[in-house]
Amino acid sequence: xxxGIFTVGDIAPDPTTGYTQSxxxxxxxxxxxxxxxxxxxxxxxxxxxHHNPPFVPSSPTTLLAHIxxxxxxxxxxxxxxLITTNDPVKIAEDYAMLQHVAKGRLDLMVGRGNTVxxxxxxxxxxxxxxxxxxxxxxxxxxxxxEDVVDWEGxxxxxxxxxxSTPRPLDDVPPFVWHGSIRTPEIAExxxxxxxGYFANHILAPNFHFKPLVEFYRDRFEHYGHGTRxxxxxxxxxxxxxARRSQDALKTFRPYFENYPVFRGSSLDDYLARTPLTxxxxxxxxxxxxxxxxxxxxxxxQLFALDGLALPVELALEQVELLGTEVVPVLxxxxxxxxxxxxxxxxxxxxxxxxxxxxxxPRQPRPNPNRGDNLSGTSPYQDxxxxxxxxxxxxx
Amino acid sequence: MTTESLxxxxxxxxxxxxxxxxxxxxxxxxxSSRLLADRAAQKTVDLLADAxxxxxxxxxxxxxxxxxxxxxxxxxxxNERVQAAIDRLAAADAVIASTPVYKAGISGxxxxxADLLDNDLLIxxxxxxxxxxxxxxxAMVADEQLRPLFAFLRALPVPTSLFAAPEDWGSSxxxxxxxxxxxxxxxxxxxxxxxxxxxxxxxxYQHQFSGNATRAERSAAxxxxxxxxxxxxxxxxxxxxxx
Numbered sequence: 032x033x034x035g036i037f038t039v040g041d042i043a044p045d046p047t048t049g050y051t052q053s054x055x056x057x058x059x060x061x062x063x064x065x066x067x068x069x070x071x072x073x074x075x076x077x078x079x080x081h082h083n084p085p086f087v088p089s090s091p092t093t094l095l096a097h098i099x100x101x102x103x104x105x106x107x108x109x110x111x112x113l114i115t116t117n118d119p120v121k122i123a124e125d126y127a128m129l130q131h132v133a134k135g136r137l138d139l140m141v142g143r144g145n146t147v148x149x150x151x152x153x154x155x156x157x158x159x160x161x162x163x164x165x166x167x168x169x170x171x172x173x174x175x176x177e178d179v180v181d182w183e184g185x186x187x188x189x190x191x192x193x194x195s196t197p198r199p200l201d202d203v204p205p206f207v208w209h210g211s212i213r214t215p216e217i218a219e220x221x222x223x224x225x226x227g228y229f230a231n232h233i234l235a236p237n238f239h240f241k242p243l244v245e246f247y248r249d250r251f252e253h254y255g256h257g258t259r260x261x262x263x264x265x266x267x268x269x270x271x272x273a274r275r276s277q278d279a280l281k282t283f284r285p286y287f288e289n290y291p292v293f294r295g296s297s298l299d300d301y302l303a304r305t306p307l308t309x310x311x312x313x314x315x316x317x318x319x320x321x322x323x324x325x326x327x328x329x330x331x332q333l334f335a336l337d338g339l340a341l342p343v344e345l346a347l348e349q350v351e352l353l354g355t356e357v358v359p360v361l362x363x364x365x366x367x368x369x370x371x372x373x374x375x376x377x378x379x380x381x382x383x384x385x386x387x388x389x390x391x392p393r394q395p396r397p398n399p400n401r402g403d404n405l406s407g408t409s410p411y412q413d414x415x416x417x418x419x420x421x422x423x424x425x426x
Numbered sequence: 427m428t429t430e431s432l433x434x435x436x437x438x439x440x441x442x443x444x445x446x447x448x449x450x451x452x453x454x455x456x457x458s459s460r461l462l463a464d465r466a467a468q469k470t471v472d473l474l475a476d477a478x479x480x481x482x483x484x485x486x487x488x489x490x491x492x493x494x495x496x497x498x499x500x501x502x503x504x505n506e507r508v509q510a511a512i513d514r515l516a517a518a519d520a521v522i523a524s525t526p527v528y529k530a531g532i533s534g535x536x537x538x539x540a541d542l543l544d545n546d547l548l549i550x551x552x553x554x555x556x557x558x559x560x561x562x563x564x565a566m567v568a569d570e571q572l573r574p575l576f577a578f579l580r581a582l583p584v585p586t587s588l589f590a591a592p593e594d595w596g597s598s599x600x601x602x603x604x605x606x607x608x609x610x611x612x613x614x615x616x617x618x619x620x621x622x623x624x625x626x627x628x629x630x631y632q633h634q635f636s637g638n639a640t641r642a643e644r645s646a647a648x649x650x651x652x653x654x655x656x657x658x659x660x661x662x663x664x665x666x667x668x669x
Contacts, residue, residue, distance in 0.1 A: 165658040172661075215635045215649055219659040236503055242636035242644050249646040295500035304505060 032365050033376050034358045035075025036068055036350065037110035037267060037333040040088040043340035046289035050342075057087050060343040062098055067347050069102035071354025076102075077110035077140065077333060082149050092125040099133035106378065107133055110231075110267075110333065111142030111210045115160050116153035118187065119167040123174035123195040130200045135379030140229055140265075141168055142210035143217070159186070161216055168209070168220060175204035178395070178414045194410040201392035206377045208265055208331075211243065218243050222250030222262070227376065229265035233335055234292065236304045238325050240266075248327070261374055265331035266322055269307045272336075272352040276310040283309045286339045312356035319361055320368075328369045330376035332361075443480040444615055446470060447518035451525040451536035453489040458558040460487070462590050462604075463524035466554050469608035470520070470615075477616060484518070486511045488535050495535065498542045508542060515543070516638050520552040520615055521581070523572060524588075527559035532571045540575055544637040548581040550623035552614040554607050556588035565589050580631065582620050584610035 040061055044051045052060065065076045078088045078095065088094060095107045107129075112122060122141075130137045143160045144150075150157040166184045173180050174195040183189040199205065208227035211217035212235070221228040228247040230240035244264055251262035271286075273279035280298075287298050287309075301307050308318040319332060334353060337346035375381070383392055395413065398406040409416065448467050452459030467483045474481045488495065491507055498504040504512060515521065525536040553576050557568040568587035576583045586607040594600040614620060628641055629650060635643050643649050650656070657663075 161655055162658060165655065169658070169661055213635060215643070216655045216659045219651075219656060223660045234502060236509075239503070239636075246635075246646050246649070253646070293501070296497055297505075300497065300501070300505050304503070 032329075032362060032369075033074035033106070033331045034353075034361065035073045035077065035105070035108075035331070035333050036064070036337065036353070037077040037079065037335055038064070038337050039079040039081060039110070040086050041338045042085040042087065043290060045340045045342055046285045048342075054087050058094070060346070061087070061094070061337070062101065063343060064337050064346050064350055065098045065105070066101055067350045068354065069105040071351055073105060073350070073354050073358065075106050075108055075331065075333060077108035079110040080113050080144075081146070082116075082152065083146060092129045095137070096129050096132050099129070099136060102136075104136070106136050106138060108137070108208075109139045111140045111144070113144045113149070114141035114167045114171070115143050115163040116149055116155050117167075119171040120174065120187075120190070120193070120195060123171055126205055127175065127195065127197050127199050130205050130379075131197055135200050137379070138206040138208065140208040140210045141171075143214075155186075161214055162186075165216060165220055168207075172224060175199050178410055192408075198395040198411075200379065201383050201387075202395060203379065203382045203386055203392065205379075206382065208263075212240065213243070215243065215246055218247040219250055222247050222256075223254055225251065225254065225256035227263035227265055227330070229331070230267065232267040232306050232322075233269045234305070237306060237321075241326060244326050257374075258372075260327060260370060261372065263374070263376055264326065264329035265333065265376070266326060266329060267306075267333050267335060268319065268322065269335040270315045270318075270353075271309045272312055272315055272349060272357065274311060274352075276314060279309045279311065282345070286341060290339045312352060312360070315357050316360050316364065320364060323365055323368060328373040330374070443482045444474060445517060445519045446481055446483045446522060447515060447520070448483065448485045448522045448524065449488065449515070449536075449539070450485065451488045451533040451539070452558070453526070453535075457526070458590060458595070459524040459526045459556070460485075462556050462558055462588055463522045465604050466522050466556060466588060466608055466611075469604050470522075470554075470611050473608055473612040474615065477612070479616060484514060486514060488539050491539070492535055495538045495542065499538055504542050511539075512543065512547070512638050516547055516640050518551065520554075520611055520620075521548065522554045522556065523576070524556035524558070525572070527557055527564040527567045530564060530567070532557065532567060532575075537575070540579070543579065544634050544639055544642075545579065546631055546633045546637060546639045546642070548576070548579045549628070549631055549639070550620040551581045552611055552620050553581045553583045554588065554611050555583050558590045560592065562591040562593065565591070582614060582623070584614065586610055
């Protein structure tokens with residue numbers, strides 16, 4: 032079971048002081064939060080791509096590459112990578128490069144994004160969002176698994192003889208989660224490929240996402256990747272922790288009540304109706320155990336806890352409490368309740384072992400530049416001869 | 427006009443009474459919107475009883491839910507009290523929707539409640555539309571505002587809408603209009619036409635997975651995999667997709 036944090040890198044005025052972090056401050060604070068998460072032994076740090084203020088993470092691979100260099104063990108991920116408005120070719124290249132520099136400590140979560148203007152800003156149509164997400168991932172999947180891709184679809188210019196570089200680390204693509212809060216087609220795609228399915232599990236009533244998780248589990252089994260209990264499920268959640276419950280409520284309430292998404296909402300309703308937990312470590316532990324009971328054994332639990340205008344000192348304290356007081360207990364308790372045969376979420380190491388066993392992983396070595404900046408019809412020295420590129424000769 | 431020869435709908439065969447549900451956005455006590463809806467409901471029950479069809483009437487008063495409805499709008503999901511009202515609405519066989527007119531339009535409270543409903547919650551559900559106002563100048567509000575709203579929801583409003591200004595409460599004309607609307611509703615219910623439309627044409631409407639509608643898809647067993655998007659999700663090509 033993996034535990035970690037996910038953030039969207041939002042900026043808002045601190046309601047208790049009126050202070051608004053600059054983008055520069057927020058970016059360096061995100062890095063500090065990620066470093067602390069690594070230090071306290073959390074498994075995952077995920078950042079959500081956005082392309083408008085007041086969010087800073089427009090370029091998740093740049094930020095995560097920097098964090099990779101500063102951390103030791105934590106797996107870096109996204110929450111989410113926009114599979115609709117990004118070119119899947121660029122996603123393939125950027126995340127493969129990130130996977131290399133992070134030495135395999137990388138997976139990613141693809142999703143549609145629901146900020147309407149982002150689609151037209153990137154030349155896309157939100158009404159085609161589901162089809163875009165599905166087609167783009169189908170292409171991304173091939174780009175990471177085939178040395179040479181010929182491809183034609185509805186949304187992107189066709190590809191002939193294209194090789195996405197660098198090839199994934201050890202020729203093992205990063206594990207992919209599909210994030211969705213309402214769309215069975217996305218859960219279906221996750222199930223079809225045997226990828227992970229993640230429900231953000233915030234801003235909605237308790238167990239609102241259960242039918243989609245169940246749907247994904249059924250379809251994962253249908254496609255022969257394992258039993259429904261072995262499907263790879265991730266959940267979000269939101270918490271604010273203090274040693275004493277009343278302190279947590281007192282500190283958190285102004286941040287909740289003044290945050291744009293929650294303005295006019297009742298914190299008590301949210302606490303009663305949604306996965307949000309504000310309280311002592313034990314209260315957070317108890318709440319998360321209800322997730323396991325309701326959704327079945329799952330593989331990844333991410334917490335949103337650095338947003339809502341919290342000053343970085345408070346956010347760091349949250350990471351500390353999560354890592355030292357909540358997660359160690361949850362690891363023990365959830366493992367004790369876990370049914371036998373339920374797998375952990377894949378990591379680079381387990382994927383390499385699954386692909387190669389004890390053999391050495393493939394290390395693609397390109398054929399030489401033939402004089403026109405291309406390496407000819409077969410991109411790598413060991414590329415399968417049946418997958419040769421066919422592109423016009425520059426000669 | 428005689429209605430005795432019409433068949434009794436399947437739901438009565440099963441022994442369950444037809445469920446009428448009044449939604450009233452009236453806020454005074456007593457409220458004329460509620461009174462108008464109650465009269466239409468009672469008349470419908472009587473007409474159904476004459477035809478041997480048992481009917482029950484439930485009421486959702488929106489006034490006591492006003493804060494909950496407003497919070498549902500800003501939080502994006504209904505709280506338990508609003509959810510309970512939505513569940514009752516989803517289970518209703520017919521609806522009598524009644525609102526006061528404020529500032530030449532339907533009550534914002536009524537519209538806010540409607541804004542929280544899934545688009546497919548009331549598909550082909552028979553509805554009586556009713557509005558009350560302080561002056562007859564607002565007589566068209568039910569037809570000009572409630573009717574498009576229920577058209578968007580693809581409900582089945584009866585041809586006669588109800589409207590009552592103060593003077594109507596002293597006129598037998600109002601009683602006759604109520605009887606006409608109730609007759610239309612009772613006939614729709616007895617024919618089971620709404621149910622037939624929903625049953626035969628359900629897949630042709632846009633739906634939300636795991637929504638509140640009684641027929642909403644809730645599991646893999648309910649989902650239609652024979653669609654362009656589902657084929658694309660399973661690695662298929664896109665040649666056949668429209669648009």
